[in-house]
Amino acid sequence: xxxxxxxxxxxxxxxACRRVGRDPSxxxxxxVSKTKPNEMISxxxxxxxxxxxxxxxxxxxxxxxxxxxxxxxxxxxxxxxxKVKYIIDKAVLIHxxxxxxxxxxxxSEAAKHNRTADILIEVNVAQEESKFGVALEExxxxxxxxxxxxxxxxxxxxxxxxxxxxxxxxNRGIFRKLQKLSVDINGKNINNVNVDVxxxxxxxxxxxxxxxxxxxVRVGTSIFGERNYNR
Ligand SMILES: *Cc1c(COP(=O)(O)O)cnc(C)c1O
Numbered sequence: 001x002x003x004x005x006x007x008x009x010x011x012x013x014x015x016a017c018r019r020v021g022r023d024p025s026x027x028x029x030x031x032v033s034k035t036k037p038n039e040m041i042s043x044x045x046x047x048x049x050x051x052x053x054x055x056x057x058x059x060x061x062x063x064x065x066x067x068x069x070x071x072x073x074x075x076x077x078x079x080x081x082x083k084v085k086y087i088i089d090k091a092v093l094i095h096x097x098x099x100x101x102x103x104x105x106x107x108s109e110a111a112k113h114n115r116t117a118d119i120l121i122e123v124n125v126a127q128e129e130s131k132f133g134v135a136l137e138e139x140x141x142x143x144x145x146x147x148x149x150x151x152x153x154x155x156x157x158x159x160x161x162x163x164x165x166x167x168x169x170x171n172r173g174i175f176r177k178l179q180k181l182s183v184d185i186n187g188k189n190i191n192n193v194n195v196d197v198x199x200x201x202x203x204x205x206x207x208x209x210x211x212x213x214x215x216x217v218r219v220g221t222s223i224f225g226e227r228n229y230n231r
Pocket of ligand 1: 034055218219221222
């Protein structure tokens with residue numbers, strides 16, 4: 001059942017790619033397993049799924065300890081600076097960097113582990129007050145600062161969380177803006193920064209996001225079913 005859901009999402013991604021002439025191999029489907037038990041993750045793992053997303057540091061660290069070490073864990077939720085140390089050696093990619101201070105903390109923790117941390121800049125394209133993320137026009141200055149000050153951080157791309165809308169077409173403009181921003185960034189040649197990751201699209205709107213250039217989609221509900229936060 002779970003794997004069928006996963007397959008269905010993947011087929012939709014392939015079709016979205018076909019519609020716009022993209023190669024599906026450019027797209028990574030991240031199975032967002034937050035609040036879901038290890039058994040469900042294992043079920044997908046046994047069918048070959050390796051990319052999972054979590055939004056809480058503690059939950060990711062707990063799952064990391066007991067599940068196979070070749071899982072690629074994506075931290076997709078807001079990250080507090082005092083918690084960076086718990087995931088620095090566990091997350092393959094931190095999707096939610098939106099300040100220089102957070103990047104500096106990631107930088108110093110990565111240095112302690114003698115590694116370079118891959119990050120995405122979270123952009124609040126929709127300018128929703130309740131959301132984290134840097135404003136569109138502040139993104140390039142932030143990338144300039146991080147790339148000049150943080151030698152153990154590699155900026156791989158951009159991430160956005162689009163609003164929940166009844167018609168996914170309403171979010172097309174948001175995805176388009178993030179894609180355009182990535183082109184602008186690459187055109188500026190900032191300290192060798194090349195952004196090739198666009199993390200955008202969730203259960204509700206991933207097909208539109210793929211049509212607009214997403215290279216990573218973060219899908220939870222359409223794979224694992226509804227989440228119950230009151231367990
Ligand atoms: C929960 C979450 C998702 C997945 O949302 P669904 O609507 O369940 O697909 C994607 N991205 C982030 C940042 C999330 O927190």
